[in-house]
Amino acid sequence: MDNKLMHPPIMPIAAKPSQYGIDPALVKKRVAEMPGMVSVRLQELFPDLPEVIYPGPEGALDRLYELAKEELRKVDMSMIKPDQSVNVLASHHGFTLLGGQPYAILLKAIRDIVIEKTGCKNVRLRAGVGMRFRETEEYIKRYGLDEYYEGKAKGVAPIDEGIPIETEIGTLYGIKAIYDADWIIHAHHTDVREVHFHRQIDKAVKPFSMSYARIESRSTYHQNLGPRAANFTARAIFESKFVQSKFAFGAFLSVGPHGVIGVDADNDLYAINDRATFIGCQLYGKVMTLFGKIDECIAVLDFPCPVPYVFSAGVIYANFVGANADLYDMEGTPLPPYTWYTEAFYNKQGKPFLKQTPPLNPAIKMCVHNYAWTGYPSAFFSEHIPTVVVGAEQAKMFDTEPMNLKYMDHAVIAKTTEQAMEFAYNVTGTDKVIIFDGAMGGLNCSESLAKLLIEKAPAVSELVEKELMPKWFRQRGVDMSVLERLKG
Amino acid sequence: MKRVTLKAVVDKDLCVGCRICEKVCPVYAISVVDRKATVQDDKKCRGCANCADRCPRYAIKMVERDDPFDVGVDVSKVDYSKIRALCEKAHVNPEQVLCYCVGVRAEEAAAALLMGATTPEEVSSMTGMRTGCTIECIQPLLRLVEAAGNELHPNPNGWQWYGVTTTAWDFPQEVKEKYNSRGFYFDEDRELLDRIVKQGAEKEGD
Ligand code: SF4
Ligand code: SF4
Numbered sequence A: 001m002d003n004k005l006m007h008p009p010i011m012p013i014a015a016k017p018s019q020y021g022i023d024p025a026l027v028k029k030r031v032a033e034m035p036g037m038v039s040v041r042l043q044e045l046f047p048d049l050p051e052v053i054y055p056g057p058e059g060a061l062d063r064l065y066e067l068a069k070e071e072l073r074k075v076d077m078s079m080i081k082p083d084q085s086v087n088v089l090a091s092h093h094g095f096t097l098l099g100g101q102p103y104a105i106l107l108k109a110i111r112d113i114v115i116e117k118t119g120c121k122n123v124r125l126r127a128g129v130g131m132r133f134r135e136t137e138e139y140i141k142r143y144g145l146d147e148y149y150e151g152k153a154k155g156v157a158p159i160d161e162g163i164p165i166e167t168e169i170g171t172l173y174g175i176k177a178i179y180d181a182d183w184i185i186h187a188h189h190t191d192v193r194e195v196h197f198h199r200q201i202d203k204a205v206k207p208f209s210m211s212y213a214r215i216e217s218r219s220t221y222h223q224n225l226g227p228r229a230a231n232f233t234a235r236a237i238f239e240s241k242f243v244q245s246k247f248a249f250g251a252f253l254s255v256g257p258h259g260v261i262g263v264d265a266d267n268d269l270y271a272i273n274d275r276a277t278f279i280g281c282q283l284y285g286k287v288m289t290l291f292g293k294i295d296e297c298i299a300v301l302d303f304p305c306p307v308p309y310v311f312s313a314g315v316i317y318a319n320f321v322g323a324n325a326d327l328y329d330m331e332g333t334p335l336p337p338y339t340w341y342t343e344a345f346y347n348k349q350g351k352p353f354l355k356q357t358p359p360l361n362p363a364i365k366m367c368v369h370n371y372a373w374t375g376y377p378s379a380f381f382s383e384h385i386p387t388v389v390v391g392a393e394q395a396k397m398f399d400t401e402p403m404n405l406k407y408m409d410h411a412v413i414a415k416t417t418e419q420a421m422e423f424a425y426n427v428t429g430t431d432k433v434i435i436f437d438g439a440m441g442g443l444n445c446s447e448s449l450a451k452l453l454i455e456k457a458p459a460v461s462e463l464v465e466k467e468l469m470p471k472w473f474r475q476r477g478v479d480m481s482v483l484e485r486l487k488g
Numbered sequence B: 001m002k003r004v005t006l007k008a009v010v011d012k013d014l015c016v017g018c019r020i021c022e023k024v025c026p027v028y029a030i031s032v033v034d035r036k037a038t039v040q041d042d043k044k045c046r047g048c049a050n051c052a053d054r055c056p057r058y059a060i061k062m063v064e065r066d067d068p069f070d071v072g073v074d075v076s077k078v079d080y081s082k083i084r085a086l087c088e089k090a091h092v093n094p095e096q097v098l099c100y101c102v103g104v105r106a107e108e109a110a111a112a113l114l115m116g117a118t119t120p121e122e123v124s125s126m127t128g129m130r131t132g133c134t135i136e137c138i139q140p141l142l143r144l145v146e147a148a149g150n151e152l153h154p155n156p157n158g159w160q161w162y163g164v165t166t167t168a169w170d171f172p173q174e175v176k177e178k179y180n181s182r183g184f185y186f187d188e189d190r191e192l193l194d195r196i197v198k199q200g201a202e203k204e205g206d
Helices: A060-073 A092-096 A101-118 A135-142 A203-209 A215-224 A232-238 A241-246 A269-291 A340-344 A379-384 A392-399 A417-428 A447-475 A480-487 B020-024 B050-054 B080-089 B106-114 B120-127 B138-147 B173-182 B186-198 B201-205
Strands: A037-041 A085-091 A122-128 A153-155 A162-167 A170-175 A183-189 A247-256 A259-266 A297-306 A364-373 A387-390 A411-414 A433-436 A442-446 B002-010 B031-033 B036-038 B060-071 B097-099
Touching (some): A092 A183, A101 A247, A135 A153, A183 A203, A203 A215, A411 A417, B060 B120, B106 B120
Antiparallel strands (some): B031 B036
16 A cells, blocks of 8 residues: 555445345455455545545534534424424435434434424424335334334335325326325435436435335336436426425435535525535536546445445445446436436347447446345346356345346356455456445545546546536536535 | 246235235235235236335235246237337337336337237236336336327226326426526437437338
């Protein structure tokens, strides 16, 4: 380790018991523990990243709880009367960030301050999901939210009973249990996650068409409108008279790729959205652009989440497979290398309908699937990227899961992590490894890849600040002066 | 085409007859009889796990079948020009994947409709479409069923689906104008989708 910006690996997020993943006892080895692996710290790669509250020294989570309460006390809650009911709306994604505790703490603080400020005690938690209908039930138990909310906490799914919502673009549908209170509080975060889907357009509003929405609305997003119009579904629902009549405020965990920066609570969701757009483009945009500079690598999945959602430096694997394109560029990238519209537009010969469709990131020479969950249709990845899965149990789990019946049709199995990595090194001929294991504050990778990232980071930072961000903001109708105000 | 490898098995001691499983099954394979959920003919179950994942009593388990079988529609049995015409009416390309989980393409769903299916549930049963996540492909499925000349009647006692929603082709002009500057590329996306629908059409005509 001859570079002062290289450090020993960061402890990866631990394997977790879940109906969607293998027994954690079967995860015998993490790739970050293997020889030749190092870590780089995001704040050292990009020194202008803001300070974080978490990860931090002992007591960081307590300080986050105090900060959340302080921010929430500033919000107008006068519309909530003591005899009314409030639904605090949460989404599964939040619990996958930085070990899940920070988001759970925000949810606890919201309940406490609503009671403190309004005297209303009928505060319930409604936690929506993606495609794993039991996922938030697991989180509610894991983080003690059922007790904290005195039994008034439940997971909701897009196939649960729905209600019609009249919008500017016609009837869309929400989950009934989301809206079965006098008021709703939108508890979310600024993590960008699926940039390939939302393209950082109204990201803060997205759950209204996803985790809070019925299948009809979600399918409208992913099948009816097109890759760059999709997220309008969220705005249409949020701006409906019905939702507006219930919306009290938004409370967001402000996270960057390197950790929790703060808490953002506001009665104006679009004000939060502008700030989230800034975080998404500037902070995450730099890491994504840097990842696009990787010329060749082995990508390792090693995180308790479905295949596309495993994290490295705040970037999910589904975005790394599209890092050969600029996912923020609305004009230059009409169809990202991966998004469901793209996946749909491959013909029976496995070729894209349109010649100009960018391929999945050709820098990924092989994917080593050491540990990742089912619960998301992932066969497209193994079909297009050579994939080796560790352990017959994990392979079997994918082979019998309703969303992944074809994942193992294209992947091979290695008995151990060591054998999988050896295979990948031998076949690809590269020693550059990037590990998607949720390491907090930085990322784990091989020394050779760390060297590349360290070399390229300063120029990427300048490129994003000077060229890309002004373009990204212009395409979103956001005035760059917003940025100055936010910085101020 | 889907290989059905799983089936739902009810533990009748745990079942309280709440009927939630019945309301979420995309192929009507499970129903409550004498206050207990029952999969009368387990060959009808397409193994999606909706019932197991929504049962409030955790009374349903998905088990591996010892008699796995394939469901699917042989597209070659149907006049392809009719498949294409139906798909175009529903604004999809016949070769486009509609169901990401199972991998069912539009042509197979269209063939099921041309071979006599009249409801989304029948298409799902015949092709396996919408028996993975059961979420994302509902709109193109409803569109195809309607384009084939069928009226859509949501189940008044179920939550399987409620109805069709707006598409790029009937999106209100005034809404586009209002939000165009906010980063939504409505017309450009519609143009992209239209190009997709037409891909391959000339080749077949040759
Ligand atoms: S959802 Fe569960 S408890 Fe309710 S009827 Fe079905 S099996 Fe029984
Ligand atoms: S098709 Fe799905 S919901 Fe219906 S019985 Fe089978 S597993 Fe349950």
